[in-house]
Amino acid sequence: MSRVHITDVTLRDGHQSLIATRLRIEDMLPICPQMDRIGFHSLEAWGGATFDACVRFLKEDPWERLHRLKTALPKTPLQMLLRGQNLLGYRHYADDVVRSFVQRSVEGGISIVRIFDAMNDTRNLRVAIEATREAGGHAQGTICYTTSPVHNSRQFVSMAREMVEMGAQSIAIKDMAGLLTPSATRELVAELVESVAVPIHLHAHATSGLSELCHWQAIEAGCRHIETAMSAFAGGTSHPPTESMVAALAGTRHDTGLDLAALQEIDAYFREVRKKYARFESDYTGVDTRVQVNQVPGGMISNLANQLRDQDALDKFDAVLREIPTVREDLGYPPLVTPTSQIVGTQAVMNVLAGERYTVITNEVKHYLMGHYGNTPGPVNPIIRGKAIGNAEVLECRPADRIPPEMDTLRSEIGDLAGSEEDVLTYALFPEVGRQFLEQRRDGTLVPEPLNPPQATTAEGCPAPVEFNVTFHGESYHIRVTGSGHRREDSRPLFVTVDGLPEEVLLETLEEIDVAPGPAAGDVGQKRPRKAGARRATRPGDVTTSMPGTVIDVLVSEGDEVQAGTAVLVLEAMKMESEIPAPISGVVKAVNVTKGQAANPDDALIEIED
Numbered sequence: 001m002s003r004v005h006i007t008d009v010t011l012r013d014g015h016q017s018l019i020a021t022r023l024r025i026e027d028m029l030p031i032c033p034q035m036d037r038i039g040f041h042s043l044e045a046w047g048g049a050t051f052d053a054c055v056r057f058l059k060e061d062p063w064e065r066l067h068r069l070k071t072a073l074p075k076t077p078l079q080m081l082l083r084g085q086n087l088l089g090y091r092h093y094a095d096d097v098v099r100s101f102v103q104r105s106v107e108g109g110i111s112i113v114r115i116f117d118a119m120n121d122t123r124n125l126r127v128a129i130e131a132t133r134e135a136g137g138h139a140q141g142t143i144c145y146t147t148s149p150v151h152n153s154r155q156f157v158s159m160a161r162e163m164v165e166m167g168a169q170s171i172a173i174k175d176m177a178g179l180l181t182p183s184a185t186r187e188l189v190a191e192l193v194e195s196v197a198v199p200i201h202l203h204a205h206a207t208s209g210l211s212e213l214c215h216w217q218a219i220e221a222g223c224r225h226i227e228t229a230m231s232a233f234a235g236g237t238s239h240p241p242t243e244s245m246v247a248a249l250a251g252t253r254h255d256t257g258l259d260l261a262a263l264q265e266i267d268a269y270f271r272e273v274r275k276k277y278a279r280f281e282s283d284y285t286g287v288d289t290r291v292q293v294n295q296v297p298g299g300m301i302s303n304l305a306n307q308l309r310d311q312d313a314l315d316k317f318d319a320v321l322r323e324i325p326t327v328r329e330d331l332g333y334p335p336l337v338t339p340t341s342q343i344v345g346t347q348a349v350m351n352v353l354a355g356e357r358y359t360v361i362t363n364e365v366k367h368y369l370m371g372h373y374g375n376t377p378g379p380v381n382p383i384i385r386g387k388a389i390g391n392a393e394v395l396e397c398r399p400a401d402r403i404p405p406e407m408d409t410l411r412s413e414i415g416d417l418a419g420s421e422e423d424v425l426t427y428a429l430f431p432e433v434g435r436q437f438l439e440q441r442r443d444g445t446l447v448p449e450p451l452n453p454p455q456a457t458t459a460e461g462c463p464a465p466v467e468f469n470v471t472f473h474g475e476s477y478h479i480r481v482t483g484s485g486h487r488r489e490d491s492r493p494l495f496v497t498v499d500g501l502p503e504e505v506l507l508e509t510l511e512e513i514d515v516a517p518g519p520a521a522g523d524v525g526q527k528r529p530r531k532a533g534a535r536r537a538t539r540p541g542d543v544t545t546s547m548p549g550t551v552i553d554v555l556v557s558e559g560d561e562v563q564a565g566t567a568v569l570v571l572e573a574m575k576m577e578s579e580i581p582a583p584i585s586g587v588v589k590a591v592n593v594t595k596g597q598a599a600n601p602d603d604a605l606i607e608i609e610d
Contacts, residue, residue, distance in 0.1 A: 004254045008044070011043055014229035017285065022058070030269070036075050045079070045080070046110060049338070052429075058449070082113050082128055083116060084125045084128050085117070102131035104425060106137040110137060113139055115142055119375060121375050123374065140168060141168030142171070143171065153184075160195065176336070178205040190222065201226070206239055211239065212244070228240050228244075230263070237285045296341070304317075313349070323348040343362070360581075362576045369384075369385050371399065411424050477498050542604040556588050568588075585610060586610035587608065
């Protein structure tokens with residue numbers, strides 16, 4: 001068989017990579033009939049970060065999204081991305097949760113389940129593969145492609161054989177960061193084609209600018225299934241353009257048989273739709289060969305930029321990219337894909353913002369080092385392990401073997417808020433955010449984040465400009481405001497781009513205000529006063545944080561005696577939790593935050609006196 005089959009990923013990975021997973025169902029459904037007529041092998045339309053984004057930002061029921069997509073795409077198989085024992089969340093779940101989730105996904109309309117593990121630990125794939133087959137779906141085993149001193153093609157081929165023995169019906173090479181080169185692609189695909197008797201699929205991001213060449217070499221080596229995105233959502237940290245690959249293969253023995261003119265009509269629709277999401281565009285989603293060093297995957301780049309902007313730290317973006325390889329080496333060279341990309345990326349952000357490595361270590365890094373995500377590919381830095389977990393036990397078994405059945409407990413915890421088993425699973429994946437979503441749905445208060453956030457205003461109440469031209473001494477410059485930092489005594493940093501280059505401007509302020517930066521370029525934010533009772537952290541016993549976040553738990557009360565280094569707060573930032581330690585030993589004199597409250601850097605969250 002020489003024909004090449006195409007899976008289009010616009011409805012999932014395309015917008016996840018370029019506009020932070022914000023594409024709404026209302027903008028998918030109108031074009032579905034045309035996409036359904038094309039003859040794609042499948043459409044990747046669910047899984048990955050879409051579930052989280054639906055619940056957290058878009059206020060859409062992700063299960064309802066799946067059902068509506070399947071109704072709108074009756075002829076084309078729908079495909080999803082599943083993180084093995086992690087499902088679509090950020091921890092491992094009990095086997096009964098995995099089996100229930102997979103069953104409901106297939107019943108809801110998913111035909112092909114792409115199953116991967118962030119550590120390439122095949123033990124974490126077995127239950128999901130079995131559950132997919134039992135539910136009547138196609139189980140696709142996945143190799144997370146990466147490069148490091150401890151990875152090679154021989155290991156990837158051995159992994160593919162293991163997955164086929166487990167029941168995988170096809171094998172996908174998932175090059176989430178765009179690390180493949182043409183020669184490496186040809187070598188790996190040829191070895192896989194010869195070693196396993198199932199179809200080989202290539203999923204390769206375009207970040208390094210090499211993906212079209214890699215796809216061609218994969219096809220020449222025997223791969224007959226490639227993945228692309230409509231050109232409106234292609235290129236850069238996304239994927240090769242669907243139309244371009246169809247045109248390149250037309251008239252050859254690998255002709256896809258797809259109608260290029262019909263594809264161009266679909267692309268014209270998406271080009272108009274993308275304009276609606278200008279708020280979520282990022283300056284960091286183009287071709288970038290630095291990925292060959294930092295290995296940050298396509299879906300993470302735009303989210304990382306937005307998250308750093310939320311932390312008033314967009315100017316630290318390049319420093320974070322430089323720090324990521326160091327953290328990855330310390331943790332034993334895990335492939336960077338959810339959740340390990342978030343674990344490594346967030347720790348790198350913590351290191352950069354703190355100005356010193358591992359002064360704050362996220363809970364997820366601690367769990368990772370204790371083996372809760374599986375075996376590390378390479379040896380872990382023993383100094384970092386000791387600092388993070390001391391002499392705590394490191395699991396050697398499959399992590400889920402230590403997790404008792406959870407479904408009955410989850411049903412009891414969520415109670416009447418869950419109207420279906422799908423609701424219970426939503427709560428299972430995201431307990432805090434999921435409960436809030438279900439409460440708002442019950443109360444009829446679900447409101448998606450605005451596509452056009454409120455603009456900052458001047459003292460006279462007029463809209464404040466965020467993009468303009470400035471002329472100095474006869475030279476004109478294009479200025480765009482991207483965010484603002486926290487007050488520094490009598491001044492405040494303002495983050496801008498000057499002719500496209502990021503700059504930081506220090507402004508001397510004339511009134512005591514606190515401007516909250518918006519989540520994306522062009523959103524300067526709105527004035528908000530410092531919390532009543534809160535003060536700037538200036539004393540040795542003041543507990544503060546290096547980045548804004550949400551208080552998940554307060555572990556002490558006024559009058560408690562604490563030792564230096566004891567956890568007193570749990571903070572969530574960038575979807576990762578961190579324990580904030582007491583800076584000194586003493587007595588808690590004041591607790592200025594409560595669970596669920598926002599926490600800002602430089603605020604005295606808790607006050608301790610020796």
